Amino acid sequence: MHPAPSVIIFTTLSGLGFGLLVFLGLGFPPVTGWVAFVFFLIAYALSVGGLLASTFHLGHPERALKAFRQWRTSWLSREAIAAVAALLVMGLYALFAVFFGTRIAALGWIGAALSLATVITTAMIYTQIKAVPRWHQALTPLHLTTASLAGGALLAGQITLAQIFLFLGGIIQIAHWLRGDGRFAQAGQSIASATGLSEAGRIRAFEAPHTGTNYLLREMVHVVGRKHAQRLRIIALGLGFVLPLTLILIPGASHGLGGLAVLSHILGMLASRWLFFAQAEHVVGLYYGARG
Amino acid sequence: MTSLPETTQRKLGLVIDLDTCVGCHACVIACKSWNTENYGAPLSDQDPYGAAPSGTFLNRVHSYEITPPHGQAQLVHFPKSCLHCEDAPCVTVCPTGASYKRSEDGIVLVNEADCIGCGLCAWACPYGAREMDQTAGVMKKCTLCVDRIYNENLPPEDREPACVRTCPAGARHFGDLGDPDSDVSQLVAARGGFDLMPDLGTKPVNKYLPPRPKDQWDETDILAPFLEPVADSPQGFLGWLDRALERL
Numbered sequence: 208m209h210p211a212p213s214v215i216i217f218t219t220l221s222g223l224g225f226g227l228l229v230f231l232g233l234g235f236p237p238v239t240g241w242v243a244f245v246f247f248l249i250a251y252a253l254s255v256g257g258l259l260a261s262t263f264h265l266g267h268p269e270r271a272l273k274a275f276r277q278w279r280t281s282w283l284s285r286e287a288i289a290a291v292a293a294l295l296v297m298g299l300y301a302l303f304a305v306f307f308g309t310r311i312a313a314l315g316w317i318g319a320a321l322s323l324a325t326v327i328t329t330a331m332i333y334t335q336i337k338a339v340p341r342w343h344q345a346l347t348p349l350h351l352t353t354a355s356l357a358g359g360a361l362l363a364g365q366i367t368l369a370q371i372f373l374f375l376g377g378i379i380q381i382a383h384w385l386r387g388d389g390r391f392a393q394a395g396q397s398i399a400s401a402t403g404l405s406e407a408g409r410i411r412a413f414e415a416p417h418t419g420t421n422y423l424l425r426e427m428v429h430v431v432g433r434k435h436a437q438r439l440r441i442i443a444l445g446l447g448f449v450l451p452l453t454l455i456l457i458p459g460a461s462h463g464l465g466g467l468a469v470l471s472h473i474l475g476m477l478a479s480r481w482l483f484f485a486q487a488e489h490v491v492g493l494y495y496g497a498r499g
Numbered sequence: 500m501t502s503l504p505e506t507t508q509r510k511l512g513l514v515i516d517l518d519t520c521v522g523c524h525a526c527v528i529a530c531k532s533w534n535t536e537n538y539g540a541p542l543s544d545q546d547p548y549g550a551a552p553s554g555t556f557l558n559r560v561h562s563y564e565i566t567p568p569h570g571q572a573q574l575v576h577f578p579k580s581c582l583h584c585e586d587a588p589c590v591t592v593c594p595t596g597a598s599y600k601r602s603e604d605g606i607v608l609v610n611e612a613d614c615i616g617c618g619l620c621a622w623a624c625p626y627g628a629r630e631m632d633q634t635a636g637v638m639k640k641c642t643l644c645v646d647r648i649y650n651e652n653l654p655p656e657d658r659e660p661a662c663v664r665t666c667p668a669g670a671r672h673f674g675d676l677g678d679p680d681s682d683v684s685q686l687v688a689a690r691g692g693f694d695l696m697p698d699l700g701t702k703p704v705n706k707y708l709p710p711r712p713k714d715q716w717d718e719t720d721i722l723a724p725f726l727e728p729v730a731d732s733p734q735g736f737l738g739w740l741d742r743a744l745e746r747l
Contacts (some may be wrong), residue, residue: 274617338622393616402575416655426631
């Protein structure tokens, strides 16, 4: 799949932002006043910034409001609703925490649940697509959720929780890659099933429909960036999970080290998201003689 | 509404005969020609006369080389457009309801005024039937020429999809695949029509007919044995050269 920068930035930043909102809603840390203001500013900058970035890949962003209508069937619509609901509820919660110095716990829990739901609905947009076997597996929502919670806990300064989620997130990241590598073969689609010509003999794509490229090839048969996949995996795992975990394990870790851990995690997650798209193979590639 | 209809009154679709398709791409041109100036946004081209042309097409013809276990390789031309699936994954993923499947005839359409151009339906389609128009920013797909098949301003013989109407080989057939007595259903039954990637559970309405088995070389002609090569080893000058080179 085409690793569109807008979508990579969106999933990375809004994942972090909503992850942070989950912990702020639950009262980790139980902040009020100016400290709360800074925390919520960061959370909203990331989540809203990410959502805005996601509209850049739309053909008609001015019609984005129409996307709230089809929650009965569409995970993308559910994501839009969950995101707006989470931002509104957490906004109200933040209003009381910042300006009145009171945390309305129940409101925070609802906001945290909605923030978590937003991350899960984002993950389901990818997980539901059968035509991309690497995404269509149970580990995909688990991977995107743990990554979001790890980043959120780091930003919230919750050392113990961050350790747990970074460790879990790293393990699930590796599992998602390893299981993902075999998913296309497991899904069982081939040029034979795509064309239905298996009984006639051995099949080879002889000629593409056009001499030039097209939308399908650009969007779904993207192969750029797979060359350095193994190196990028090491970078993603190292910067995204191992280095931040090591930094916060240092006893009496300062704010400086914490900031470094966050930065490292973000860079690692950007690499991870690039791979999430670049390595995902769509079955339509079979018609073009590509494996995906 | 992006919920799929429980049942459709009819299942209009195409039957494509891979045995008779000659790969002329006339259906591609007829499709683009009709659909660029009728229903919805035009099918734009980018850099059409330049070094890297690209454009929106609702129908594309692939070609595959099939090598049977015995005999010569053969070429199969493979036109591909929207299969108007009964369980269309492209419809349910749409966040705005722009994508829908009609309950009266099963045609899958895009309401372009509601399409936000997110591209998720194109991802959800395993067949590559949907293409985002780069100029209009909305999703384009085969409409089964919905503006021809019910169009009373056209003479009756033209009330079928442009690709079917134009096919010089008669490789494309249009009809109601939900009616077991229709011509297309009987054709599918007689020729062993099949679905593309049936395991994905999309239940395509369009069917493909397999290429018929080709003649075998050893049955071609009773005179064939007399056409066997008469000289196994070279004679004359070439024979001398052959022997001279052997001795070296």
